[in-house]
Each structure stands twice: as structure tokens, then as C-alpha cells.
Amino acid sequence: MWQYVVRKLLWNIPVYLGILLVVMVALRVNDPVWARLGKNATQEQYEQTKEDLGLHESFLRQYGRLLNGFDLDRYSWDKHGRTVRQELSQAVWPSLAIAGPALVLTTLVALLTALLAAFRRGRPLDRWLMAGAVVGMSISYVVYVILGQYFGAYKLNEWVGREIFAIQGYDRSQPLWWVQYCLLPVLINAALAVGYDARFYRAVIVEESTRDHVRTARAKGLSERRVWLKHVLRNAMISVITHVMITLPFLVAGQIVIEVYFGIPGMGSTLITAILGKDFPIVQGFTAVFAALFIVTNIATDVLYAVVDPRVRLQ
Amino acid sequence: MLFSRAVRKFRKSRLAVISAIGILAYLAIGIGIFLGLVTREDAFECVGPNHVPGFGAAQKPEKRFDDVDFELGLFERALKRGDKEEALAEIRLGRRRVADVPVEELEKRLDAAFEIFDELDVSRDLNREPQLWPKLGELEAAAARLWQPLEGRDAFSQRVKLAFGTDRQGRSILLRSVYAVKIALQIGIIVGVASVIVGTLLGAAAAYYGGWVDHLVQWLYSTLSSVPYLVLLSVLVFMFQGSAVEQSLVPLYAAFGLTFWIGPCRVVRGEVLRIKQLDYVQAATALGQRRSLILLKHVIPNVSHVMLVQFSLLFISAIKAEVVLTFLGLGVKDEPSWGIMISQAKQEVVNGFFWQIGAATAVMFLLVLAFNIFTDALQDALDPKHIA
Numbered sequence: 222m223w224q225y226v227v228r229k230l231l232w233n234i235p236v237y238l239g240i241l242l243v244v245m246v247a248l249r250v251n252d253p254v255w256a257r258l259g260k261n262a263t264q265e266q267y268e269q270t271k272e273d274l275g276l277h278e279s280f281l282r283q284y285g286r287l288l289n290g291f292d293l294d295r296y297s298w299d300k301h302g303r304t305v306r307q308e309l310s311q312a313v314w315p316s317l318a319i320a321g322p323a324l325v326l327t328t329l330v331a332l333l334t335a336l337l338a339a340f341r342r343g344r345p346l347d348r349w350l351m352a353g354a355v356v357g358m359s360i361s362y363v364v365y366v367i368l369g370q371y372f373g374a375y376k377l378n379e380w381v382g383r384e385i386f387a388i389q390g391y392d393r394s395q396p397l398w399w400v401q402y403c404l405l406p407v408l409i410n411a412a413l414a415v416g417y418d419a420r421f422y423r424a425v426i427v428e429e430s431t432r433d434h435v436r437t438a439r440a441k442g443l444s445e446r447r448v449w450l451k452h453v454l455r456n457a458m459i460s461v462i463t464h465v466m467i468t469l470p471f472l473v474a475g476q477i478v479i480e481v482y483f484g485i486p487g488m489g490s491t492l493i494t495a496i497l498g499k500d501f502p503i504v505q506g507f508t509a510v511f512a513a514l515f516i517v518t519n520i521a522t523d524v525l526y527a528v529v530d531p532r533v534r535l536q
Numbered sequence: 537m538l539f540s541r542a543v544r545k546f547r548k549s550r551l552a553v554i555s556a557i558g559i560l561a562y563l564a565i566g567i568g569i570f571l572g573l574v575t576r577e578d579a580f581e582c583v584g585p586n587h588v589p590g591f592g593a594a595q596k597p598e599k600r601f602d603d604v605d606f607e608l609g610l611f612e613r614a615l616k617r618g619d620k621e622e623a624l625a626e627i628r629l630g631r632r633r634v635a636d637v638p639v640e641e642l643e644k645r646l647d648a649a650f651e652i653f654d655e656l657d658v659s660r661d662l663n664r665e666p667q668l669w670p671k672l673g674e675l676e677a678a679a680a681r682l683w684q685p686l687e688g689r690d691a692f693s694q695r696v697k698l699a700f701g702t703d704r705q706g707r708s709i710l711l712r713s714v715y716a717v718k719i720a721l722q723i724g725i726i727v728g729v730a731s732v733i734v735g736t737l738l739g740a741a742a743a744y745y746g747g748w749v750d751h752l753v754q755w756l757y758s759t760l761s762s763v764p765y766l767v768l769l770s771v772l773v774f775m776f777q778g779s780a781v782e783q784s785l786v787p788l789y790a791a792f793g794l795t796f797w798i799g800p801c802r803v804v805r806g807e808v809l810r811i812k813q814l815d816y817v818q819a820a821t822a823l824g825q826r827r828s829l830i831l832l833k834h835v836i837p838n839v840s841h842v843m844l845v846q847f848s849l850l851f852i853s854a855i856k857a858e859v860v861l862t863f864l865g866l867g868v869k870d871e872p873s874w875g876i877m878i879s880q881a882k883q884e885v886v887n888g889f890f891w892q893i894g895a896a897t898a899v900m901f902l903l904v905l906a907f908n909i910f911t912d913a914l915q916d917a918l919d920p921k922h923i924a
Contacts, residue, residue: 247774248774367878508763
């Protein structure tokens, strides 16, 4: 077991080195200083900015600095006097306030839908649920967000006569701020993720339910309830858990559209604002942190997988 | 034949056949546009006042008043110019042209229209004053006399152009959403084909040769997939900001191309790991065939079903990702794409105008739905392990 963990850790070192290299190169292909300053900048301004960013140093030195702490203490370009670290620690919480509840809600609803469908496999209920999932998946993500805001915030508020969900923004000083600012994004997010997850979970559960050991369990006269709970669901949970684990890093970054549209100052919207504003320090720092988060969860997923399924260790 | 059994299985599913026909229809539209059925100019041409609803749906009086105001403004500006005749000849809204009468007559008609216009006080809220509505009808009739009446094909063409209404610049929503089919197919096919070819070659080589090739390929895809995909796409688009190709579709192709090959590469690698153990590959090896030839002639053809399924998965992802990236301001800039239309519709929805978002979503929905069903059926037919 430990051997497996160590092997995984070792394998991820070059991956980490590689991704930071890719990020660095991608951000430097097109000189970030000129991109920011525009063509009318003087040579002095150029040199000055370059030094502020630490871009005058050799590539290897910059690489070393990025590896050693993501270069987080650099100052953001747009937000004067704030470092990347400050921006990051400020942006994490709004992201989590939406992503966390959304993940829980999505997983619960998707699992329930999948169970219902798998339990009634091939019958009308299953067909309707899965047809609904395919239809839902075929509409663009962005449309859900736009219409969700229109009907969930504008129309609902108009109809009720007072503000239930805020149309945009994020303000923690309000009482019930979470309901006001975060609940609607969470609901929209869950609504559009359920289709994908339910299909996946259903496939997993159906596959488990056709296994030999399930037939044996039935043959020896176990009750249907016991067969499903103990023999099907328990095995299916392995895939469910890994699926949830894999989506963890996307939690922080995957809400980009929702954060941008609802004006929530999370990590996704901070990154997009930085990209559009060519705020180089933020783009580089955030991407590097995303990569690190991703790799950590990847390792955790692999290890968890090996714990629940001993066969994995042998590969 | 390699696929004959799969084709038979595929054809048994009625939904699958319908979806395949749907995809072919879209493809035909795409080819038609490519050949000039709807040109880029058509998609940018102003065909009427802004935000006209589709199917000639009724509008609020205030909006009707604004529309007449817009039309009269066109004539007023033209008649103020020195070369009246020329300026008038330039006025066009889709197929509509200035009435074929002498300039003096036209000026008279315009004055008549303005007389009614002035009677309807601009500051009043027409929506609330039904007694003014007949007057509004008169104004519209007066404004209509400035235009040459449309007949036959022109009238039909104009109706088609206004079928789904117009966007905020008075451009035909129908033509734009149809022209976007070409953009979407272009993105989907180029990205899908390129990614599947690159992914298959790398994945097959990694699995077949093993050793350092395998390690290298695995490292490459682990690396590129260790940043959330939307973040990586954004960074890659950032790469092109301020460069010569920024306005074109090239940044989009590059960003998709660099990330999308990972899926097919993984699946093909897994499949080839299995295939290379099979007897016929061993036999080919024993016969002394070159390894690269075995890979190309015996191994890769046997993953073609995987390639097909992966292509259709990527096609859908590319089309959907275009919309998301464009929405974030990082994707298509200057072409009429569904992403552009949906992004523009943000403000319209707030004002209760759903034609643009509705048309773009509907046209896109049908294609993506057809492809989703098609992919499922394809997997059913080709992959015995796939769960339907």
C-alpha cells in the first residue's frame, strides 16, 4: 500500500513541474508586458513594468520562484497594493460558498435519480428520466444561467413583490446573505450538473446490478432491499466517491460562468477578470494554484481508490 | 465488413436513425452556407428596426412608434444630404427599397408622415393611451408609403429574414442563427478530427511501444489535464491576446486542439493495450512484419470504432465550449456564432425579448441533441460493454 502511495507521489512530481512549465510558457509566448501596456508605451515604462513583474530575471529563476510558493507575493496589476495571495485568500470563500453546497445537492439528487432509473431499468420511468437528462444536456450551460437568473431572480421578485434572491452580487454583511446571494446560483448549478451525473451514476449502478454476485445474492433468497443496498449500492459507491473526488478541483474553478454572471467575487470570476484585463501576476498565480490543487486531489483520489479496491495497487 | 454488424444494430434503433438524418440535414445546411446560400454579409445586413419580434408578433405601441421613428430617421438623414438621389438609393432594409417616385413626391410623403408623428407627442406613454392607437396606425401607413411595395420573391424573402425577428442592430436573427451552423460545424469538425487523429496516434503508439514512449505520452496528458479545462482554455486564449490572429478562430482551435486530444488518447491507449495481446497481432509479429506497419495496418483500424465515438463526443464538447468561452469574452469575436448571439441576449432577456436567445438555443439544441442520441446509439452498436 505505502509503496503504491509513494509511487503515485513520485509520478506526480514531473507532472507538476510540467504543468507549471506549460503555464509559464503559455503566458510568455505573447509578451505580457506589451500586451498590458499597449503599443504606445515608452521603453522606460516597459523596462520598469518588466522589473516589477520579475520578468527581467532568467527563465529558470522565474520558474524556480513559481515552484517555490507560486510567486504569490507579487502585486496585482489592477488592484493596487494587493498581492496575489490576498486576492486568492479573499476569492476562495465565495467560491466555496457556492461550490460546496452545489456539489452536495447535485450528488444527492443525481444519485437519487440514478437509483430510481436503475431500479426501474427499461421501464417508462427510466426512459423518461434518461430522456430528460439527454435533453437537459443538449441545452447550453449559458442558457440555463441566463434564464435561471431572469426567472429565478427578476420574475420571482416581481411576482412576490419583494427581493428574495439578489440579481447579482455578494455581500456578507446582510442577514441571510447566503440565501439571498448564493442559493439561486447553487440551484442553477445543481440543475445543470444533475443530468451528467445521473447518467453516469445510473450506468455504474446498472453495471453493478448485472454482476454475478448480485445474481447469487438473489438466488440465495435475499430480499430485494438487501440485494440493492448491500450488494449493488455498496459497490457502486466506489465509483460514486471517486467521481465526486475527481470533481473537487473543478469546484473551485468550474463555477466560472456562474460567478461571472452573478457577480460573485470567487476564484473563477477573479481569474477571468484578470485574463480580460491582462493582469499577468494574478493569471499566473491562480493557474499555478489550480494545478497544485488538482494534483493533490488526484493523488488523494488514487489513494482512496486503492484503499477501497485492492486490485488497483497491483497494477 | 468491419462495421456491418454495428450498422445493422444501429439501424434497428429508430431514434438513432432520426438523429443521423438530423445531423445530415445540418451538414447539408453547413455545406449550403459554405457554397454561398447564406453569406457572411447576409448575417450582418440590417433588415429592419432593432428587436423586432419574430413571426410578425404584436408589439407594444411605444415600440411601434420607435420603429417608425427609426425608419423616418433614415429618410430624413438621406434627404438632408447634398446628393439626395444617391443617398436615397443607398437606403435599404433587407429587400425593402425606397419608393420609386420623384424626390419631391417622397419629400411630400415624408412631411405628411412627420405631421402625424408630431401630433403623437413623443413624451406621452402610448402604451397607456389607447385613444392614440388609431393615429399610430395612420402613422405606420404613412411611413409605409415611403417604401416600394414588396412583391413576389422579395416579399417572401423579407418575411423569411424577419421570421425570428431582429437583434439590437436590426440584423436578421434567423439568418444569423443559421449562418452560425457553419461556424459551429467548422469548429466541431476541425477540432474533432484533429484531436482524434493526434490522440489516436499518440495513444496507440504509447500503448504499443510501451517504455519511454508510454511514459512520455502519459506525462504529457497528465500534465495538460491537471489544470481544470476551462482554466487551461482561458490561459491558452490569453496567449493569443493582442496578436494578429486574435480576432479569428485560430485561438479557439489552438486552445481546443491542445486540450481535446487527451480523451481519445486515454481511451485508445487502453484499447490498444488490450489489442496488442491478441493472437493476430502476435501472428503478425511472428511473421516478422515491421512494428510501425503492424501499428498502422492491424492495430489502429481496430480502434476505429473508438475514434468514431470519441469524435462525436468531442464535436459536442467543442460546440458547447465555444458558447461558454464566447460568453466569457474569450471565444469568437467577429463571427455570428451561437455563443455571440446568446451573449448578446443577456441584456435582451432582461427586457423580455427572447427571440435571439430562443433562436440560437433552439438551433443549437437540435444539433447537440441529435449528436447526443447519435453518440449513445453509436456506443450501443460498437461497444458491447456500453450500458444502455
